[in-house]
Structures are given as C-alpha cells and as structure tokens.
Amino acid sequence: MGIEPILFYSFATVLLVSASAVITVRNPVRAALFLVLTFFASAALWLLLEAEFLAVALVLVYVGAVMVLFLFVVMMLDINLARLREGFIKFLPVGLLIAVVMVAVLVLVVGPEQFGLAKFAEPARHNADYSNSRELGLILYTVYVYPFEIAAVILLVAIVAAIALTLRHRPTTKYQNSTEQIAVQRNQRLRIVEMPSEERK
Amino acid sequence: MLQWLISTYENWQPVSGYLVHIVAITVPLFVCVAYLTYVERKIIGYMQVRMGPTRVGWKGLLQPWADMFKLLFKEIIIPSGANKILFLLAPILALAPALAAWAVIPLNATTVLADLNAGLLYVLAVTSIGVYGVIIAGWSSNSKYALLGAMRSSAQIVAYEIAMGFALVGVLIAAKSMNLGDIIVSQAGQHGFLDWFWLPLLPLFIIYFISGVAETNRAPFDVAEGESEIVAGFHVEYSGMAFAVFFLAEYANMILISALAAIMFLGGWLSPVQGWVSATWLATPYIGWILDDGFHWLLIKIAFFLFWYLWFRATFPRYRYDQIMRLGWKVFIPITIVWIVVVSAMVLAQVGPWWDRPS
Numbered sequence: 001m002g003i004e005p006i007l008f009y010s011f012a013t014v015l016l017v018s019a020s021a022v023i024t025v026r027n028p029v030r031a032a033l034f035l036v037l038t039f040f041a042s043a044a045l046w047l048l049l050e051a052e053f054l055a056v057a058l059v060l061v062y063v064g065a066v067m068v069l070f071l072f073v074v075m076m077l078d079i080n081l082a083r084l085r086e087g088f089i090k091f092l093p094v095g096l097l098i099a100v101v102m103v104a105v106l107v108l109v110v111g112p113e114q115f116g117l118a119k120f121a122e123p124a125r126h127n128a129d130y131s132n133s134r135e136l137g138l139i140l141y142t143v144y145v146y147p148f149e150i151a152a153v154i155l156l157v158a159i160v161a162a163i164a165l166t167l168r169h170r171p172t173t174k175y176q177n178s179t180e181q182i183a184v185q186r187n188q189r190l191r192i193v194e195m196p197s198e199e200r201k
Numbered sequence: 202m203l204q205w206l207i208s209t210y211e212n213w214q215p216v217s218g219y220l221v222h223i224v225a226i227t228v229p230l231f232v233c234v235a236y237l238t239y240v241e242r243k244i245i246g247y248m249q250v251r252m253g254p255t256r257v258g259w260k261g262l263l264q265p266w267a268d269m270f271k272l273l274f275k276e277i278i279i280p281s282g283a284n285k286i287l288f289l290l291a292p293i294l295a296l297a298p299a300l301a302a303w304a305v306i307p308l309n310a311t312t313v314l315a316d317l318n319a320g321l322l323y324v325l326a327v328t329s330i331g332v333y334g335v336i337i338a339g340w341s342s343n344s345k346y347a348l349l350g351a352m353r354s355s356a357q358i359v360a361y362e363i364a365m366g367f368a369l370v371g372v373l374i375a376a377k378s379m380n381l382g383d384i385i386v387s388q389a390g391q392h393g394f395l396d397w398f399w400l401p402l403l404p405l406f407i408i409y410f411i412s413g414v415a416e417t418n419r420a421p422f423d424v425a426e427g428e429s430e431i432v433a434g435f436h437v438e439y440s441g442m443a444f445a446v447f448f449l450a451e452y453a454n455m456i457l458i459s460a461l462a463a464i465m466f467l468g469g470w471l472s473p474v475q476g477w478v479s480a481t482w483l484a485t486p487y488i489g490w491i492l493d494d495g496f497h498w499l500l501i502k503i504a505f506f507l508f509w510y511l512w513f514r515a516t517f518p519r520y521r522y523d524q525i526m527r528l529g530w531k532v533f534i535p536i537t538i539v540w541i542v543v544v545s546a547m548v549l550a551q552v553g554p555w556w557d558r559p560s
Contacts, residue, residue: 003213063329064326072355072356132319
C-alpha cells in the first residue's frame with residue numbers, strides 16, 4: 001500500500017470526525033477548535049491534489065487569522081448553554097422540517113449521481129517544477145481579472161464599513177494619545193532651575 | 202504476500218529517509234536552543250557587568266543541561282477545572298510550528314528537506330499556527346490571569362503578523378519567486394553583500410525583524426510575560442516540562458525568525474564577499490572554504506540576529522500595550538504598503554545591481 005492512500009484516508013477521517021464534532025460538542029470553544037482541525041485536514045487533502053497554494057492559503061487565512069478572531073470572541077462571551085437549550089422541544093418540528101428540506105436539496109444538487117469515480121477523470125499529475133501558485137496567478141490576473149478586482153473592491157468596502165461602524169467619538173472617555181506622548185519635548189515636561197549651591201555651615 | 206510487503210517497503214522507504222533528515226535537523230536545533238539560553242544569560246550578564254552562570258561545568262557550560270534535568274523531574278501540575286487534553290496539547294502546538302517551518306529552510310546550495318515552490322507562503326502559514334499554543338494554553342488553564350495574558354499576546358501576534366506578511370510580499374516581488382532557495386539565489390551577484398536584499402528593502406528588513414521580535418513575544422514586546430505587570434501571561438499555570446516546552450518554543454521561534462531574516466534579506470548561505478575574491482583564493486584550501494558560500498555563513502547570520510535579540514532585551518524597556526498596537530497598525534503597515542509600491546517600481550525600472558540581470 002502506498003503512502004498517499006494512507007494519508008488521504010487518515011486526513012479524511014480526521015476531517016469527517018472533526019466536522020461532525022463542530023456541531024455536536026457542547027462547548028463553543030471546543031467547537032471552534034474542531035473547526036480549526038477541519039480546516040487543517042482539508043488543507044492536507046488539497047495538498048494531496050497538488051493544490052498547494054489553496055492549501056497554504058486556507059491555513060494562512062482561515063486557521064491563522066479568521067479562527068483566531070473567532071476564538072477571541074467565543075472565549076470572551078459567557079455563553080449560557082442552559083438558556084440556549086430552552087425551547088428545544090418547541091422548535092424541534094420546525095428544525096426537523098428545515099433539516100429535511102436542506103438534506104433533500106443537497107442530495108438533489110450534489111447527490112451520488114453527480115459524484116463518483118466514473119464522473120471525474122483522475123487529475124493529471126504534474127512534474128516537480130509545476131507551480132500551482134504561478135498557474136493560479138496567471139489565470140486570476142488574465143481570464144478572471146475583473147471578477148477578481150471586483151471581489152477585492154467589495155472586500156475593501158467591507159473593511160471600511162466595519163471600521164466606520166465601530167468608530168465612535170465619545171468626548172466623555174479619557175484616553176492617552178500616543179502620538180502626542182511620543183512627540184513630547186523635554187522642555188514641555190521639565191524645567192531646569194539654576195540656583196547657586198549653598199555654603200557649608 | 203511477499204510481493205505486497207516488498208512494494209509496501211519500496212513505497213515507504215522515502216518516508217524513513219525523511220525521518221532521518223528530520224531528526225538530523227531537529228536534534229541540532231534543540232541543542233542550539235539549549236545553548237541559546239546559556240548564551241543569553243552570559244551576554245546579558247556581561248552587558249549588566251555580571252558574570253552570568255559560572256557554576257555548572259567549565260564557565261557554566263553545562264548550565265542548560267542542569268536546567269533541563271531540573272525541569273524534567275518537576276511535577277506537571279494540572280489546575281483543577283482545566284481542560285486536560287487542551288492543557289497538555291497547548292505546549293506542543295506552540296513548539297510544533299517552530300520546528301515544522303525548518304522543513305523549507307535551505308541550509309546550503311543543495312541541502313533542503315522540502316524544496317517547496319510556495320516555501321514563503323508555507324513559512325507564513327506555519328508560523329501563523331503558533332498563536333494557537335498561546336490561546337489554547339490561556340483558555341484551557343481555567344485561570345483569569347492566563348486568559349488575560351493569552352488575550353494580550355495573541356492580539357499582539359495577530360497584529361504583527363500582518364506587517365510581517367507585507368514585508369514578505371516585498372521580498373517575493375523582489376525575488377520574483379516564493380521558493381526560499383530561489384530567493385537566496387536571486388541575491389547572488391558580483392557586489393558582495395551589496396547584492397543582498399537588505400539594501401533595497403531596508404524598511405521592510407527593519408520592519409520584518411522588529412515584527413519578528415514582537416511575534417516571538419520577546420523584550421521589548423514581552424507583554425505576554427510582563428513579569429512586573431501580570432504574573433507570567435498565558436503559561437502561568439504550567440510547571441515542569443510543560444513549561445519548558447513553551448520556553449523551547451520561544452527560543453526555537455527566535456532561531457527561526459533569525460534564519461528567515463538571514464535568508465530573505467542577508468542572502469542566506471551566500472558569502473558576503475561574493476564576487477570580490479578571485480577564483481585562486483576560492484581554490485585555496487581552508488581560506489577558500491571559508492570565503493566561499495556555505496552553511497557557515499547562514500550560521501553566522503543567524504547568530505548575528507540572535508545577538509540583536511539579546512541586545513534588545515538588555516537595552517529596551519517594555520513597550521506599553523497601546524503603543525505596541527499603534528506601532529504595529531499605524532506605523533509598520535503603512536510603511537510596508539508604501540515600500541511594496543517602491544519595490545515594484547524598482548523591479549520594473551530594473552534598478553541595479555539587484556534587478557538589472559536578465560532573469
């Protein structure tokens with residue numbers, strides 16, 4: 001048996017187990033950590049597909065940045081699990097209905113007839129000098145340049161909007177202005193007084 | 202059956218080869234980490250007109266081993282109410298990225314464990330995982346001091362990672378490659394150390410190293426430890442070997458940041474006198490080996506950056522927290538963005554001696 005099937009099956013197992021743990025564990029922090037593990041395992045699977053840029057970007061963006069902020073928020077919140085469970089029975093029929101509809105739609109769209117080894121040709125293997133990031137860059141900046149730029153602009157607008165939403169000027173709060181503190185000069189804080197030394201008695 | 206065994210062996214043979222290589226990289230690294238603690242205490246001692254450790258072994262040279270055995274035999278106390286699995290996992294999560302990143306570090310012109318095309322991205326991604334050790338340690342300890350310390354230091358790590366990433370973008374524009382070996386080769390030339398990227402990328406170089414100091418939570422950015430303000434940050438509940446692993450991670454990260462700075466801005470294993478000494482000198486035994494490119498130059502450069510780390514620690518007072526954030530977000534990130542534009546312009550204009558060669 002080769003290494004690749006073993007790697008695939010072990011990472012796929014980790015992926016499935018941790019993905020189901022995300023929605024089954026009770027503690028939100030542990031759920032977030034399982035989500036991190038899920039991202040990591042899927043990055044490993046993408047590496048097996050020779051999609052190294054996407055795999056590394058997944059780890060860099062989602063594991064390294066997004067999930068850290070997620071964990072920040074989840075850790076700071078005092079989530080009362082008992083209150084979350086209130087009305088579980090009352091909403092169960094609606095929830096079940098939605099779940100059934102979701103599963104049905106998913107099966108229709110990505111059901112077994114769309115997948116399977118016969119449906120997809122085995123991805124072609126590339127030589128060692130094949131650079132996935134280079135190929136991706138070439139196609140992103142030529143064929144898909146407009147969608148790519150539009151996505152970038154939308155993200156920029158989102159950043160500006162997020163900052164604008166949280167930027168509040170409250171005149172009552174006291175805060176230290178680092179810029180002023182750093183720019184301070186000696187003569188603003190200190191006065192050197194010249195005085196004659198006293199005579200010894 | 203026999204056929205299957207043979208084919209399995211043939212499939213797995215490269216894996217055992219990799220394991221040998223991994224051990225050959227990590228064991229010397231651990232020895233370096235152990236002696237980095239000794240060197241740190243000695244150097245800071247001399248800077249403060251003290252002797253440093255002198256008692257264990259000749260000139261205190263066995264001090265790291267004494268420390269290690271002391272920590273090994275100490276009890277690991279797991280606080281009540283702590284999340285046991287995560288509590289024990291956190292130190293490993295802190296250390297593993299610092300070791301995993303060494304897979305793509307080129308040791309000389311031919312020696313590298315994994316010659317990745319996306320080496321720079323890999324390094325960035327792997328080092329960004331290190332923050333989980335801090336967060337998980339702080340949260341799983343079930344202690345408010347540990348949680349507060351973890352919040353402080355992980356916010357700092359996340360903030361400085363952005364400036365660090367932008368500095369690396371400048372490097373990859375300059376080198377036109379993400380492969381660390383190619384980045385070093387693109388700094389080769391006939392003008393000695395002036396061919397390296399530290400000169401055209403000087404702001405990025407400085408920002409990268411300062412961000413690296415902040416990433417590793419070292420003085421003057423050591424608000425995670427802050428022994429005079431908060432007890433000891435995220436690892437306050439750790440004792441014995443679990444604490445020692447956090448310590449190992451910190452020092453291994455220092456060596457890693459130094460190695461990366463050496464590779465990306467100071468030409469890695471390239472000799473600082475490249476192109477200046479004649480071929481006859483290079484052919485001379487001993488002298489030529491020293492003057493030629495090689496692993497020893499990488500070691501010297503790493504030692505250079507590590508000395509700066511220790512010098513910083515002995516010199517600067519600790520930053521105030523809001524000023525750390527101000528420096529990271531309002532000073533470093535704008536400078537890096539501006540300099541990326543400048544670098545791109547220089548590459549397009551083929552400014553010599555860095556970009557006037559046909560690539």
